[in-house]
Amino acid sequence: MSQTPFTAALAAVLICVLLLLLLLSPASAEIKNLKITADARPMILFERFGFTHTGQVSVAVSSVSVVSSAARPEASRLGFFLLSEESLLQVLLELQSNPNFCVLDSNYVSLLFTFQNLSPPPHTSFNQSYPIRVPNEYSLFFANCAPDSQVTMDVHTELYNLDADSSKDFLSAGQTQLPTIFFLFSIGYFAFLGFWIYICLTNRRSVHRIHLLMAVLLLMKALNLICAAEDKHYVKVTGTPHGWDILFYMFQFIRVVLLFTVIVLIGTGWSFLKPFLQEKEKKVLMIVIPLQVLANVASVVIGETGPFIKDWVTWNQVFLLVDIICCCAIIFPIVWSIRSLRETSKTDGKAARNLAKLTLFRQFYIVVIGYLYFTRIVVFALKTIAAYKYQWVSNAAEEIASLAFYGVMFYMFRPVEKNEYFVLDEEEEQAAEMALRDEEFEL
Incomplete structure (x- = not known):
C-alpha cells in the first residue's frame, strides 16, 4: 500500500x-x-x-x-x-x-x-x-x-x-548513581594530581613544560568531574542544575582541548625531545583546537536544549563528525614521530637510543588507539546493550578507561632523571637550537 x-x-x-x-x-x-x-x-x-x-x-x-x-x-x-x-x-x-x-x-x-x-x-x-x-x-x-x-x-x-x-x-533510573560515581572519580584525580606534583618536585631537573601542562590537564579533569557530580546531584534532588551545568561545560571544554593538545604535543616529542614544533604539527593543533570548540558548542546545545528543538539532529551529527575528525587528527603526529625515529635509527650513530625512543612512541600509539577505540566503540556498545537501569555502567566504564589511559600516559612520559627518552645531548641541543633559529629567520 x-x-x-x-x-x-x-x-x-x-x-x-x-x-x-x-x-x-x-x-x-x-x-x-x-x-x-x-x-x-x-x-x-x-x-x-x-x-x-x-x-x-x-x-x-x-x-x-x-x-x-x-x-x-x-x-x-x-x-x-x-x-x-x-x-x-x-x-x-x-x-x-x-x-x-x-x-x-x-x-x-x-x-x-x-x-x-x-x-x-x-x-x-x-x-x-x-x-x-x-x-x-x-x-x-x-x-x-x-x-x-x-x-x-x-x-x-x-x-x-x-x-x-x-x-x-529527577534522574533516570539508570543515572541516579552518577553523582556518587563522578564524585569518587574526582577524588581519584585529585589524588593523582597530588602524586604527579610530588613526582615533579622530586625530579625537578627532569621536569619540562609538557609535564606542567599535564598537571593542568589533571586539575581540569578533576574539576570537570566534581562539577559533573554537583550538576547531577542538584538535578537529582531539585530537577534543575542550579548553575553547575555552566561550570561543567566550562571545565569540560578546557579539559577536552587540553587532552587533545597534550596528546598531540607528546606525539610530536615537543619539550622533551625537541623544543619546537614543525609547521605541519602546528597545523594539526590549529585544526584540532577550533574543531574542539565546535564540538563543545554542539555538546552544550545537545545537553541544554534537548531533542525538542528542530536542529537537534543536525547538532548531533556535527558533534559525532567533529569528534571523529579530532580523533583521527591527533594520530598523525604520533605516526610522524614513529616514522622519523625509524629513519634516524637506521642512519644515526645513536641507533640504540633512537630505537628505544621508537619503541616508546609505538607503545604510546597503541595506548592512544586503544583509548579512542574503547571510549568510542566499546562504551557505545555498553550503552546500547545495557538495560536501562544499568546505563551508569557505560559511564563508569568510560571513566575507568580514561583513568587508566591517563595513568599509562603519565607513567610513560613521567619526569625521571637520566631517562634516555628525554635526555638531549649537546649535539642534539645545538641542532635543535639551529633549527629553531632557521625557522624564526624564515618567519
Whole structure:
C-alpha cells in the first residue's frame, strides 16, 4: 500500500529518533519549560527517561494555538504519549503498513492526553500527572496527526521516580548513581594530581613544560568531574542544575582541548625531545583546537536544549563528525614521530637510543588507539546493550578507561632523571637550537 507524504514524513521521523536513541546516551531529565512556536513536525521528542515502579510523568501545556491551511484539525489528532524503545519498531511497522495511520491510535503507545482535554478558550491549557504502571524506559512524544497544521504552545515537563521517603528523584533510573560515581572519580584525580606534583618536585631537573601542562590537564579533569557530580546531584534532588551545568561545560571544554593538545604535543616529542614544533604539527593543533570548540558548542546545545528543538539532529551529527575528525587528527603526529625515529635509527650513530625512543612512541600509539577505540566503540556498545537501569555502567566504564589511559600516559612520559627518552645531548641541543633559529629567520 502506498504512503501519503505526511505518513512517510512521520515514519522518517521515527526512524531518525530510533537511530539517535541508539547512538546517544539519555540526557538528564530535568524540570523543563519549553516554547514550541509554529511547529509543523509530525512528531516531537521531548525526553527519554527510565522509570521505576514509582515513576511519575507530569505534563502541562498552556497558550496553545493550532493554525491549519486546510480544514480545522480535530483536537483528538494532536496529543502527548509515552513510547518504549521496544514498541518503537512496532509503531514504525504500523506507519509503513497503513498510509492513514495516526500514532495516537496505536496500541503500542501509552496515550497521556490529546488536545480534546484542553480547557476551552481563552485558557487553552492542561496540567496532569500520570503514574507509570509498567517500569521501563520511555520517550515522551508529542504527535501532530493533522496535516498542514502548525502548533504553538508552552510545555512544562517533569519526569521523576519516587524514593522510599516519597522524595522525587529527577534522574533516570539508570543515572541516579552518577553523582556518587563522578564524585569518587574526582577524588581519584585529585589524588593523582597530588602524586604527579610530588613526582615533579622530586625530579625537578627532569621536569619540562609538557609535564606542567599535564598537571593542568589533571586539575581540569578533576574539576570537570566534581562539577559533573554537583550538576547531577542538584538535578537529582531539585530537577534543575542550579548553575553547575555552566561550570561543567566550562571545565569540560578546557579539559577536552587540553587532552587533545597534550596528546598531540607528546606525539610530536615537543619539550622533551625537541623544543619546537614543525609547521605541519602546528597545523594539526590549529585544526584540532577550533574543531574542539565546535564540538563543545554542539555538546552544550545537545545537553541544554534537548531533542525538542528542530536542529537537534543536525547538532548531533556535527558533534559525532567533529569528534571523529579530532580523533583521527591527533594520530598523525604520533605516526610522524614513529616514522622519523625509524629513519634516524637506521642512519644515526645513536641507533640504540633512537630505537628505544621508537619503541616508546609505538607503545604510546597503541595506548592512544586503544583509548579512542574503547571510549568510542566499546562504551557505545555498553550503552546500547545495557538495560536501562544499568546505563551508569557505560559511564563508569568510560571513566575507568580514561583513568587508566591517563595513568599509562603519565607513567610513560613521567619526569625521571637520566631517562634516555628525554635526555638531549649537546649535539642534539645545538641542532635543535639551529633549527629553531632557521625557522624564526624564515618567519
